[in-house]
Amino acid sequence: MNIPFENFTSFRSGQEETIIAIRESKAKYVIVNAPTGTGKTILGMMSSIGHKSVYTVSTKILQDQIAQDFPEAVVLKGRSNYPCPRYRHILHFGKPAMADSCSKKGCAYLLDSDCQYENTKLSALRSPYRTLNLSYLLTEANGPGGFSNQELVILDEADNVEQELVGYISLELGKRDKELLGSYNLSEPEYLSKQETWKPWSEELLLILIPEGEKLENLGNNPPEYLISLKKQVKRLVSKLIMLRDCSDSTWIRYEIEGKTVYKPTWLTPILSERFLFRHGKKFVLLSATFPEIGTYCRMLGIPESDAEVIELPCTFPIENRRIVFDLDSAVDMAYKTQDIDGLLKQVKIILSRHKSDKGVIHTTSYRLKDAVMSLGDKRLTTHAVSDREAVIEAFKRSERPLVLVSPSVERGINLPDDLCRFQIIAKVPYQSTQDRVVSARLYGSKFGQQWYQADAAQRIVQMAGRGVRHGTDTCVTYILDSQFKKLYVQPRLFPKWFLEAVDIGDV
Numbered sequence: 126m127n128i129p130f131e132n133f134t135s136f137r138s139g140q141e142e143t144i145i146a147i148r149e150s151k152a153k154y155v156i157v158n159a160p161t162g163t164g165k166t167i168l169g170m171m172s173s174i175g176h177k178s179v180y181t182v183s184t185k186i187l188q189d190q191i192a193q194d195f196p197e198a199v200v201l202k203g204r205s206n207y208p209c210p211r212y213r214h215i216l217h218f219g220k221p222a223m224a225d226s227c228s229k230k231g232c233a234y235l236l237d238s239d240c241q242y243e244n245t246k247l248s249a250l251r252s253p254y255r256t257l258n259l260s261y262l263l264t265e266a267n268g269p270g271g272f273s274n275q276e277l278v279i280l281d282e283a284d285n286v287e288q289e290l291v292g293y294i295s296l297e298l299g300k301r302d303k304e305l306l307g308s309y310n311l312s313e314p315e316y317l318s319k320q321e322t323w324k325p326w327s328e329e330l331l332l333i334l335i336p337e338g339e340k341l342e343n344l345g346n347n348p349p350e351y352l353i354s355l356k357k358q359v360k361r362l363v364s365k366l367i368m369l370r371d372c373s374d375s376t377w378i379r380y381e382i383e384g385k386t387v388y389k390p391t392w393l394t395p396i397l398s399e400r401f402l403f404r405h406g407k408k409f410v411l412l413s414a415t416f417p418e419i420g421t422y423c424r425m426l427g428i429p430e431s432d433a434e435v436i437e438l439p440c441t442f443p444i445e446n447r448r449i450v451f452d453l454d455s456a457v458d459m460a461y462k463t464q465d466i467d468g469l470l471k472q473v474k475i476i477l478s479r480h481k482s483d484k485g486v487i488h489t490t491s492y493r494l495k496d497a498v499m500s501l502g503d504k505r506l507t508t509h510a511v512s513d514r515e516a517v518i519e520a521f522k523r524s525e526r527p528l529v530l531v532s533p534s535v536e537r538g539i540n541l542p543d544d545l546c547r548f549q550i551i552a553k554v555p556y557q558s559t560q561d562r563v564v565s566a567r568l569y570g571s572k573f574g575q576q577w578y579q580a581d582a583a584q585r586i587v588q589m590a591g592r593g594v595r596h597g598t599d600t601c602v603t604y605i606l607d608s609q610f611k612k613l614y615v616q617p618r619l620f621p622k623w624f625l626e627a628v629d630i631g632d633v
């Protein structure tokens with residue numbers, strides 16, 4: 126098989142066979158469980174050759190990474206990443222307006238092919254290889270229609286697809302939105318909890334907002350900043366209200382969080398996922414290093430398991446480099462009502478003294494437990510709040526000292542190769558909080574909820590364990606201290622084989 130990408134001259138072991146299997150699969154959904162080190166991007170890119178296709182990821186960082194590795198692919202980001210030459214003189218929230226403030230009608234820059242966003246989009250539409258982020262694909266394919274009707278859609282980081290899709294469909298009303306609706310005397314429905322009132326309310330709003338949006342269509346060359354804001358706000362509300370009007374049913378929930386009101390589906394249904402994502406392609410390749418259990422995953426995405434083929438790749442990293450240590454004798458009970466914090470801290474101290482010269486991470490799941498671990502007073506421990514998370518992580522990486530990062534939120538999106546992390550502690554099984562409205566609606570609203578809850582926690586454990594082992598000669602041991610892990614461990618279907626083979630029921 127020829128490789129048309131200049132940075133790749135040969136395949137790693139197993140890659141060519143996997144690419145052939147993906148290409149030959151007749152399934153609509155090909156789910157490829159590809160642990161770190163298997164090179165999943167090249168699997169996706171090679172699978173797309175000869176097909177009208179798009180490759181999607183969920184972060185800009187990954188888009189940049191792909192741009193570096195695959196210069197043949199056109200990377201197209203969301204509009205807010207490109208300057209708008211027409212409105213660059215207008216300060217929008219203190220910065221020059223970007224292409225998400227676009228008012229195309231009568232734009233001379235567009236006519237002169239001088240708009241960077243439009244030019245990049247055109248190149249992407251014409252290129253055989255294009256990389257988008259998933260939220261952009263959803264907006265484009267369901268809006269103007271660009272990038273719809275694909276032969277193949279590759280969804281990288283596909284463990285995130287459900288969250289992205291639910292987020293795309295949900296309506297969030299912030300303070301500014303509520304003020305706008307109030308100005309039309311159209312605040313929220315009278316009986317808020319009654320879903321039947323949402324549709325007539327959204328219909329009423331749309332009758333006002335759609336003509337408002339049309340009036341704002343052409344803003345000319347020098348609009349006041351507030352009109353740019355209003356146009357964006359109305360456009361967003363119209364698209365979300367249409368989804369609420371057309372799709373909400375008794376399984377949707379409404380709740381308040383941090384001053385916002387959220388309307389969202391508890392689960393994706395087959396109708397929702399087909400309408401907003403899966404109708405845009407004939408075949409989908411879903412790539413991830415950490416899928417939840419596959420039956421649960423298909424149900425979460427609203428796709429029939431019978432239409433899915435699963436390709437599970439082995440982990441190429443030696444088992445001894447990625448050990449997961451779980452000792453039932455010394456494990457502590459961290460169940461919500463019977464938490465043994467003293468027992469936990471005792472075990473943490475033992476492990477810290479064993480790894481005196483090593484950097485490490487302690488995953489605490491909650492800020493409350495993070496504070497308990499920090500109360501040990503060990504000078505190697507470093508932690509963060511929500512606001513300084515990035516800065517603390519960067520300082521941790523740069524430090525020459527054997528620091529230990531204590532965090533409830535580094536289970537994904539952070540790579541700590543080699544000496545940046547030689548050991549990890551999972552202090553508590555990362556079940557999601559039942560205080561969260563969506564979590565409780567899922568967990569207590571259907572039998573499937575319990576299955577999802579456990580699969581989600583197992584998936585998070587696999588993600589945590591992956592932070593410290595990033596290549597074949599990297600080593601990092603992960604200690605799981607919570608005896609609740611046993612409830613998951615005895616259900617092997619919840620974990621990939623390559624994870625289970627590294628679990629070592631030994632002395633902590």
Ligand code: SF4
Pocket residue numbers: 208209210211212223224225226227228229232233234235239240241242243
């Ligand atoms: S088409 Fe014109 S208004 Fe729209 S982003 Fe480009 S330059 Fe700005």
